[in-house]
Amino acid sequence: MPRRRHWQELPDAVRRHVEHHTGTVRAAYSVPTGASCDLAAVLDTDIGRIFCKGGETDGPTAWLYRNEARVNPYLPEVAPRLRWTVEEQGWLLLGFEYVAGRHPDLGPESPDLLPVVQLLSSLNRQLTPAPPIPVQRFADRWRDLIASELVDGDTLLHTDMTPRNFLLGDRLRLVDWSSPARGAAWIDTAFMLVRLIRAGHEPAAAEAWARQVPAWAHAPDEAVNAFADGLVRLWERKQQAVPGPHHGPLLDAASQWRDYRERINAR
Structure with a gap:
């Protein structure tokens, strides 16, 4: 930095x-x-x-x-x-x-979880199809992590779902759109799901929360499974390249989610 x-x-x-x-x-x-x-x-x-x-x-x-x-x-x-x-x-x-506000609490039972899910659902509606501006395809960004057809789509995505990019005042706002991409509408919700696991949610509970977002509820299992695996490999690379205080916890959260999906798919 x-x-x-x-x-x-x-x-x-x-x-x-x-x-x-x-x-x-x-x-x-x-x-x-x-x-x-x-x-x-x-x-x-x-x-x-x-x-x-x-x-x-x-x-x-x-x-x-x-x-x-x-x-x-x-x-x-x-x-x-x-x-x-x-x-x-x-x-x-x-x-x-200027927007005043605090970062939302993503912990279990937090009342802040409702405005987050409402915001994600609203963004999907408003940013599909993506505006006619040149932004990177998410499939290209993740080309060595996942098959492109699994994450391709025509929604403008934020892609950096850290809680510090949300400000909750009179309403919830989303800041720092510096890494936009065009891809499948469910991807931002997938990124947020891992943040919930880091905040203390069990993977099953985090996925239940995510199903309130229509785009996530209709996401293909094959694509979600591949995304979870790709996210683990991404955080492994980041942890090895430039270890940071947040890399380890996010790698752990992503691993918990991938392992959960492997278990439910094995049934």
């Missing part, structure tokens, strides 16, 4: 360019966790609060900011609106509608 930069560390010309959109930035509060970007800050401005994220245009994550800027105009209101982009002196910054 890049070193997090603070607002005052940006070149003067970059900050002035931002203020052409916002008016005076009276205060800036760095966001210490979450987005993998050089800068993530809440700006208090003449036009109200703005969430600003971005980084250097020649940095390893610049393509993520461009992805998010390209897809945002086509997203439903569950995604905060992109107000402006600034590209100046080697920096690319995105200014979003």
Whole structure:
């Protein structure tokens, strides 16, 4: 993850360019966790609060900011609106509608589980067929993990179902659309299912929750089985390549899900 930069560390010309959109930035509060970007800050401005994220245009994550800027105009209101982009002196910054909220609790019996399932169901309806924008096919992203026909489809997917990308305030919002893909409508629910297992759900209970999403309820068993196996191999690779504090628990959750599916298919 890049070193997090603070607002005052940006070149003067970059900050002035931002203020052409916002008016005076009276205060800036760095966001210490979450987005993998050089800068993530809440700006208090003449036009109200703005969430600003971005980084250097020649940095390893610049393509993520461009992805998010390209897809945002086509997203439903569950995604905060992109107000402006600034590209100046080697920096690319995105200014979003500020959304207050907390991350949902995904544990068993949590009341937050209902708005999550409602959001996933709504996204499937609104983003199928996928908007006419160039995004990677999920089948290409996972080409060495799963047969392409099993995950192909025409739904615009988020693909990063970490709880920190959900903000629950007056309603549930989904942020950080930097890794979109086009694929089968049930895939985002499959990613979320593993997060539920990590949060303490048994695999059977997590799948029962997922069946409330119509796209998941109609997902072919063959495709889901292959996805579960591919997800284990993906987290094994990540754990071996760059061990992180969350890789091990997610590998364990994915393994629990794959093993559960193997057991029920063996009956």
